[in-house]
Amino acid sequence: MPSSFQKDFADPLNGPSRGRPSRGPRRSRRRRLKAHLARLRLPIPSQWGALSLGLLTAVASAAFAGLGGGSAFAPATQHMSLSVQPGLGTGGHADLPNPLAFSRPGETSPEASDAGSPWHSYTVNPGETLSQLGERTGLGSSTAMAMARACADTYPARKMRAGHTLRIRPGDGDAPAAVRYEIDDRRYLAWQPDGDGGFTASIRQYPRTIEVREAFGRIDSSLFGAGNQAGLSDKTIMELARIFGWDIDFAHDLRPGDWFRVLYQEVYRDGEKVDDGAILAAEFVTGGTSHKAIRFTDADGRTDYFHPDGRSVRKAFLRNPVKFTRITSRFSRGRMHPVLGHRRAHEGVDFGAPTGTAIHATGDGRVAFRGRNGGYGRMVKIRHAGRYSTVYAHMSRFAHIREGQRVKQGQTIGYVGQSGLATGPHLHYEFRVHGHPRNPLKVDLPDAEPLPKKYRAAFRKRSHQYSAWLSAVGPDSVRVASAQDADSSS
Numbered sequence: 181m182p183s184s185f186q187k188d189f190a191d192p193l194n195g196p197s198r199g200r201p202s203r204g205p206r207r208s209r210r211r212r213l214k215a216h217l218a219r220l221r222l223p224i225p226s227q228w229g230a231l232s233l234g235l236l237t238a239v240a241s242a243a244f245a246g247l248g249g250g251s252a253f254a255p256a257t258q259h260m261s262l263s264v265q266p267g268l269g270t271g272g273h274a275d276l277p278n279p280l281a282f283s284r285p286g287e288t289s290p291e292a293s294d295a296g297s298p299w300h301s302y303t304v305n306p307g308e309t310l311s312q313l314g315e316r317t318g319l320g321s322s323t324a325m326a327m328a329r330a331c332a333d334t335y336p337a338r339k340m341r342a343g344h345t346l347r348i349r350p351g352d353g354d355a356p357a358a359v360r361y362e363i364d365d366r367r368y369l370a371w372q373p374d375g376d377g378g379f380t381a382s383i384r385q386y387p388r389t390i391e392v393r394e395a396f397g398r399i400d401s402s403l404f405g406a407g408n409q410a411g412l413s414d415k416t417i418m419e420l421a422r423i424f425g426w427d428i429d430f431a432h433d434l435r436p437g438d439w440f441r442v443l444y445q446e447v448y449r450d451g452e453k454v455d456d457g458a459i460l461a462a463e464f465v466t467g468g469t470s471h472k473a474i475r476f477t478d479a480d481g482r483t484d485y486f487h488p489d490g491r492s493v494r495k496a497f498l499r500n501p502v503k504f505t506r507i508t509s510r511f512s513r514g515r516m517h518p519v520l521g522h523r524r525a526h527e528g529v530d531f532g533a534p535t536g537t538a539i540h541a542t543g544d545g546r547v548a549f550r551g552r553n554g555g556y557g558r559m560v561k562i563r564h565a566g567r568y569s570t571v572y573a574h575m576s577r578f579a580h581i582r583e584g585q586r587v588k589q590g591q592t593i594g595y596v597g598q599s600g601l602a603t604g605p606h607l608h609y610e611f612r613v614h615g616h617p618r619n620p621l622k623v624d625l626p627d628a629e630p631l632p633k634k635y636r637a638a639f640r641k642r643s644h645q646y647s648a649w650l651s652a653v654g655p656d657s658v659r660v661a662s663a664q665d666a667d668s669s670s
């Protein structure tokens with residue numbers, strides 16, 4: 181027997197709990213739903229058995245008829261959910277290769293299907309050894325030993341923590357039918373008897389459910405205020421602002437009465453929300469102008485947002501090459517130069533920022549110049565596709581870029597300084613079209629690459645479905661979302 185295993189077995193399982201506190205035995209989802217609906221005084225159709233709370237916001241009514249080509253959707257009571265492979269996506273957002281691959285509600289997950297056989301739950305005590313835990317739970321010391329041996333490579337017993345849950349499903353004889361240790365929200369360690377007195381152990385993912393929800397918000401004072409009131413998490417609100425940030429200046433353009441509606445996902449495990457999902461489609465109306473964005477994932481797994489006509493919501497250029505900055509001098513055809521002391525045009529915009537602030541390439545392109553250039557000081561010039569070029573001056577130093585190298589939009593190319601003719605640290609930024617300087621703050625920025633032609637048909641279909649659904653989302657959703665808030669805080 182390997183000594184490391186022996187140590188695992190004897191060591192107390194008393195590390196600090198890193199996961200959620202343990203929960204009692206699984207509550208019936210239906211009971212939870214019933215209680216929830218009762219509080220909201222809504223009818224409970226019997227076929228909703230395994231549905232979770234997300235259906236409360238699904239009021240899409242007739243718009244559903246077009247979804248999935250099925251007329252089987254019952255308007256106003258239908259809810260869609262789908263199982264998703266956990267761990268997909270980035271930044272905590274569940275990402276679906278095909279967000280419209282809805283399964284019918286009520287489908288049971290593998291987890292739910294074994295509900296017929298009772299599980300017994302135990303919480304690991306501080307200072308408890310696996311051996312002691314084995315005795316306390318009735319597994320017995322030798323079974324616990326065999327379990328520790330089985331998981332020595334996949335998830336050694338010494339990593340188990342007080343406060344976490346061990347669940348045991350009794351078998352016919354002495355050996356348990358199955359044992360599980362909850363690692364975190366997403367994973368558990370599963371032991372299966374190998375029929376020979378030993379066990380096999382593996383780490384598995386809890387089945388999770390993605391629920392599609394609707395929200396409608398009207399701006400009163402702030403986007404966050406309206407978003408929270410509509411039931412959106414801060415993370416989803418930020419995502420909304422990121423998607424529309426290319427078209428809407430949220431710091432200056434927002435007016436009371438502006439509104440938005442969103443189809444978005446939430447990730448559930450056993451009826452409990454465990455994560456925010458992606459925004460599938462959204463509309464934002466500011467000053468009477470509607471902006472729409474539809475999420476699309478292509479065959480290579482690249483996900484982006486597009487306008488319903490297939491144009492990217494993104495632009496080929498960022499408006500600002502530095503974050504958290506203030507404009508200290510605007511574009512002008514003629515002004516008094518602070519150092520040279522005579523009138524001359526200011527062919528760019530000055531962004532005041534502390535020395536060392538990162539400067540980002542505003543668009544994809546190739547480094548055309550990197551070096552000192554008279555009054556510009558340390559300067560980078562990037563040549564972009566088509567007729568565009570950008571200039572970044574007065575840098576304190578360059579990032580690791582060479583002339584001729586390709587750079588991506590947002591890539592750091594240098595750092596703010598005051599080299600050349602400059603009275604203080606700032607970035608002098610020029611945006612040129614056919615070599616002629618244009619006002620970077622005012623110029624119409626070209627769109628980023630549109631959706632490739634080969635995906636147009638698939639996107640159009642998706643866009644029609646989402647748009648129809650979205651158009652059915654109105655202020656009524658807010659009321660439901662508020663009720664949802666009240667419940668989750670109880």
Ligand SMILES: [Zn+2]
Pocket residue numbers: 509526528529530607608609
């Ligand atoms: Zn300048």
